[in-house]
Amino acid sequence: MVPSRRTWNLGATPSLRGLWRVGRAPEPEPGMARPAPAPASPAARPFPHTGPGRLRTGRGKDTPVCGDEDSSARSAARPALAQCRALSVDWAGPGSPHGLYLTLQVEHLKEKLISQAQEVSRLRSELGGTDLEKHRDLLMVENERLRQEMRRCEAELQELRTKPAGPCPGCEHSQESAQLRDKLSQLQLEMAESKGMLSELNLEVQQKTDRLAEVELRLKDCLAEKAQEEERLSRRLRDSHETIASLRAQSPPVKYVIKTVEVESSKTKQALSESQARNQHLQEQVAMQRQVLKEMEQQLQSSHQLTARLRAQIAMYESELERAHGQMLEEMQSLEEDKNRAIEEAFARAQVEMKAVHENLAGVRTNLLTLQPALRTLTNDYNGLKRQVRGFPLLLQEALRSVKAEIGQAIEEVNSNNQELLRKYRRELQLRKKCHNELVRLKGNIRVIARVRPVTKEDGEGPEATNAVTFDADDDSIIHLLHKGKPVSFELDKVFSPQASQQDVFQEVQALVTSCIDGFNVCIFAYGQTGAGKTYTMEGTAENPGINQRALQLLFSEVQEKASDWEYTITVSAAEIYNEVLRDLLGKEPQEKLEIRLCPDGSGQLYVPGLTEFQVQSVDDINKVFEFGHTNRTTEFTNLNEHSSRSHALLIVTVRGVDCSTGLRTTGKLNLVDLAGSERVGKSGAEGSRLREAQHINKSLSALGDVIAALRSRQGHVPFRNSKLTYLLQDSLSGDSKTLMVVQVSPVEKNTSETLYSLKFAERVRSVELGPGLRRAELGSWSSQEHLEWEPACQTPQPSARAHSAPSSGTSSRPGSIRRKLQPSGKSRPLPV
Numbered sequence: 017m018v019p020s021r022r023t024w025n026l027g028a029t030p031s032l033r034g035l036w037r038v039g040r041a042p043e044p045e046p047g048m049a050r051p052a053p054a055p056a057s058p059a060a061r062p063f064p065h066t067g068p069g070r071l072r073t074g075r076g077k078d079t080p081v082c083g084d085e086d087s088s089a090r091s092a093a094r095p096a097l098a099q100c101r102a103l104s105v106d107w108a109g110p111g112s113p114h115g116l117y118l119t120l121q122v123e124h125l126k127e128k129l130i131s132q133a134q135e136v137s138r139l140r141s142e143l144g145g146t147d148l149e150k151h152r153d154l155l156m157v158e159n160e161r162l163r164q165e166m167r168r169c170e171a172e173l174q175e176l177r178t179k180p181a182g183p184c185p186g187c188e189h190s191q192e193s194a195q196l197r198d199k200l201s202q203l204q205l206e207m208a209e210s211k212g213m214l215s216e217l218n219l220e221v222q223q224k225t226d227r228l229a230e231v232e233l234r235l236k237d238c239l240a241e242k243a244q245e246e247e248r249l250s251r252r253l254r255d256s257h258e259t260i261a262s263l264r265a266q267s268p269p270v271k272y273v274i275k276t277v278e279v280e281s282s283k284t285k286q287a288l289s290e291s292q293a294r295n296q297h298l299q300e301q302v303a304m305q306r307q308v309l310k311e312m313e314q315q316l317q318s319s320h321q322l323t324a325r326l327r328a329q330i331a332m333y334e335s336e337l338e339r340a341h342g343q344m345l346e347e348m349q350s351l352e353e354d355k356n357r358a359i360e361e362a363f364a365r366a367q368v369e370m371k372a373v374h375e376n377l378a379g380v381r382t383n384l385l386t387l388q389p390a391l392r393t394l395t396n397d398y399n400g401l402k403r404q405v406r407g408f409p410l411l412l413q414e415a416l417r418s419v420k421a422e423i424g425q426a427i428e429e430v431n432s433n434n435q436e437l438l439r440k441y442r443r444e445l446q447l448r449k450k451c452h453n454e455l456v457r458l459k460g461n462i463r464v465i466a467r468v469r470p471v472t473k474e475d476g477e478g479p480e481a482t483n484a485v486t487f488d489a490d491d492d493s494i495i496h497l498l499h500k501g502k503p504v505s506f507e508l509d510k511v512f513s514p515q516a517s518q519q520d521v522f523q524e525v526q527a528l529v530t531s532c533i534d535g536f537n538v539c540i541f542a543y544g545q546t547g548a549g550k551t552y553t554m555e556g557t558a559e560n561p562g563i564n565q566r567a568l569q570l571l572f573s574e575v576q577e578k579a580s581d582w583e584y585t586i587t588v589s590a591a592e593i594y595n596e597v598l599r600d601l602l603g604k605e606p607q608e609k610l611e612i613r614l615c616p617d618g619s620g621q622l623y624v625p626g627l628t629e630f631q632v633q634s635v636d637d638i639n640k641v642f643e644f645g646h647t648n649r650t651t652e653f654t655n656l657n658e659h660s661s662r663s664h665a666l667l668i669v670t671v672r673g674v675d676c677s678t679g680l681r682t683t684g685k686l687n688l689v690d691l692a693g694s695e696r697v698g699k700s701g702a703e704g705s706r707l708r709e710a711q712h713i714n715k716s717l718s719a720l721g722d723v724i725a726a727l728r729s730r731q732g733h734v735p736f737r738n739s740k741l742t743y744l745l746q747d748s749l750s751g752d753s754k755t756l757m758v759v760q761v762s763p764v765e766k767n768t769s770e771t772l773y774s775l776k777f778a779e780r781v782r783s784v785e786l787g788p789g790l791r792r793a794e795l796g797s798w799s800s801q802e803h804l805e806w807e808p809a810c811q812t813p814q815p816s817a818r819a820h821s822a823p824s825s826g827t828s829s830r831p832g833s834i835r836r837k838l839q840p841s842g843k844s845r846p847l848p849v
């Protein structure tokens with residue numbers, strides 16, 4: 017039989033073309049040569065599945081199956097088609113070309129299935145073992161690691177929290193620790209957020225994994241379907257074999273066979289088309305899967321980025337945590353070190369203390385051992401004393417009786433002793449007075465001391481203000497003066513340098529003040545040129561009072577001391593001699609001229625009618641008197657300072673005393689005289705009132721010198737009456753009186769002539785000896801008799817109208833001052849009398 021030409025067209029059917037994906041390949045020309053039998057080697061296989069045209073997968077690199085691959089597949093399919101045609105021509109022959117063709121087809125399908133399965137498994141492995149899954153696994157591992165890390169941190173945190181977190185006063189780390197804790201809690205919050213994000217990511221990954229699993233399942237289903245198809249095809253192949261075998265055995269008519277073959281072929285074609293459709297479907301699914309894969313890769317990429325960000329954050333948190341952890345560790349370490357140090361110190365201290373305690377204990381033990389015998393002795397003593405105490409009341413009563421008797425006897429003895437002592441005391445008192453007077457007598461009744469004032473501003477500057485006075489360091493009675501380049505020395509009873517204080521000077525005169533209390537007349541003069549410091553020495557300043565104030569204070573304190581035995585009355589008068597006119601400074605009419613008169617009783621004593629006398633009882637009283645006198649002078653003279661320098665100021669204090677036990681009366685008079693300036697103004701050509709003033713001053717001072725000279729030469733006649741001053745002071749300069757002259761000198765060069773003159777005068781006065789001191793005193797029993805020469809009423813008669821008590825009010829800012837210089841701002845208050 018010749019096979020119909022039409023059967024050769026079978027290989028060019030659309031179904032075959034669709035199967036091999038060579039649909040658009042040009043059909044072979046009718047009548048072309050039958051294809052050669054299929055080569056046995058795999059290289060010659062008509063449907064190769066490997067090589068350049070195979071389907072490649074990879075990330076985003078799907079190779080299209082069409083194009084070049086299609087053309088190569090088509091070219092590869094051509095021999096197979098030819099072979100099929102040859103087989104279909106020869107299938108009815110003894111070589112069974114049709115069966116061979118089918119076998120080849122089946123083989124080819126098998127191979128295709130295998131390759132598809134491989135492809136699917138590859139895809140699956142690629143999809144299943146994708147980066148996403150790997151990434152997911154990595155994330156899960158990372159997550160697990162982070163969880164562990166977090167658990168560790170929490171454990172550490174818990175541990176830290178369980179540690180005593182009480183306030184650590186004075187610890188500088190506590191604040192930092194609190195900050196770290198805050199930071200840690202913040203980090204924990206951020207970590208919780210990260211965990212949330214991570215779990216979301218996990219969820220997403222899980223969803224994708226689920227989707228992949230679904231895809232896998234679908235692929236599995238496809239595979240199962242393919243396996244079933246394969247099974248079905250194998251069955252059909254077997255059936256075909258059987259049919260072929262039976263056909264071979266029967267040699268059926270060609271047409272029928274052809275028909276059957278056609279029928280079979282159409283079935284096969286249908287199956288093929290179905291397979292192709294399925295394949296198409298699978299490819300579509302694969303494409304879809306690829307698309308999904310692509311999307312997932314994109315998502316994965318974004319997940320990667322997110323994860324990278326999260327990782328960066330986590331790394332940051334980790335570094336933060338690590339830093340915080342490190343800080344905490346450092347802090348804990350330093351705290352630990354501090355603690356250890358403190359423990360060591362405390363331990364060392366405790367050991368030292370323990371040692372000391374042990375030593376003490378040992379000492380106490382030894383003491384205890386030594387004290388035990390003493391305690392035993394003491395206990396015995398105590399028991400003995402207890403026994404004695406029981407009998408003590410009786411003993412006490414007896415002792416009291418005897419003591420009372422002894423005390424009575426002793427009191428009697430003391431009384432008699434007291435009487436004896438009082439007698440002795442009085443005798444001693446008399447003796448002391450005697451001694452005192454003897455001392456004063458030995459010192460000389462006229463004593464002369466010099467006082468050099470310091471250099472003052474008023475002395476100016478330059479050569480004229482240089483110091484011209486020096487002292488002997490070994491002898492305080494010598495003074496050297498450098499006059500016109502020649503040194504001149506003087507010896508006096510005492511010389512006070514500018515450094516001497518008011519108290520030092522008063523120390524020298526206080527014996528005289530005391531003798532006044534004992535009934536002697538005392539006269540203290542301040543002599544010297546104007547500005548040499550006479551008033552400063554006599555009156556002083558409010559802060560640093562002079563002789564007047566101190567003498568009165570001493571008088572009052574002495575009188576106070578003797579108040580138990582003596583009654584004293586102290587009166588003061590103040591007078592001024594200016595231009596040989598005597599004025600009462602305490603009188604109501606200070607301008608009134610006073611006269612010195614003889615007592616009308618014929619005693620020969622002098623008195624000043626109208627001289628006011630104030631009785632004073634305290635220093636305050638004296639101050640008030642002075643204030644009053646000062647006021648008088650201020651209203652009287654416009655230029656008081658000048659007037660003061662040109663007048664003699666006298667403060668006369670009379671102390672009258674009565675010894676309470678003996679009735680002895682004493683009267684002493686203390687004359688404190690601030691003389692007028694001794695400079696020889698008249699020689700410098702002064703005129704008018706100044707000349708008159710100078711003449712009067714010179715006259716009175718010369719008279720004073722003459723009196724002293726007469727006394728010195730023990731002349732019968734002493735010219736007391738030559739001046740008002742000597743006449744008034746007659747009783748204080750003669751006889752038993754005591755006189756002290758303070759010669760004030762200026763230390764500066766320009767005053768050396770006056771200083772020389774003053775010191776010469778002082779030396780002359782010092783050489784005078786007064787007669788032996790006769791005390792003006794009378795016994796109380798004589799008081800009613802005719803007055804002796806020092807009877808107070810005779811001495812200075814006190815008209816009742818002129819006898820005053822001390823002013824009752826008014827205060828003084830400068831006590832003891834009657835010759836006070838006017839102060840620019842000073843205001844005087846009138847003294848009511």
Ligand SMILES: Nc1ncnc2c1ncn2[C@@H]1O[C@H](COP(=O)(O)OP(=O)(O)OP(=O)(O)O)[C@@H](O)[C@H]1O
Nearest residue numbers: 469470472545546547548549550551552660661693
């Ligand atoms: N020993 C002294 N210490 C300090 N200052 C003194 C001393 N002696 C005098 N002075 C000062 O020298 C100045 C003159 O003294 P003061 O007025 O007593 O002189 P005087 O001789 O009384 O003068 P007059 O003849 O004018 O009354 C005063 O400012 C006084 O304070």
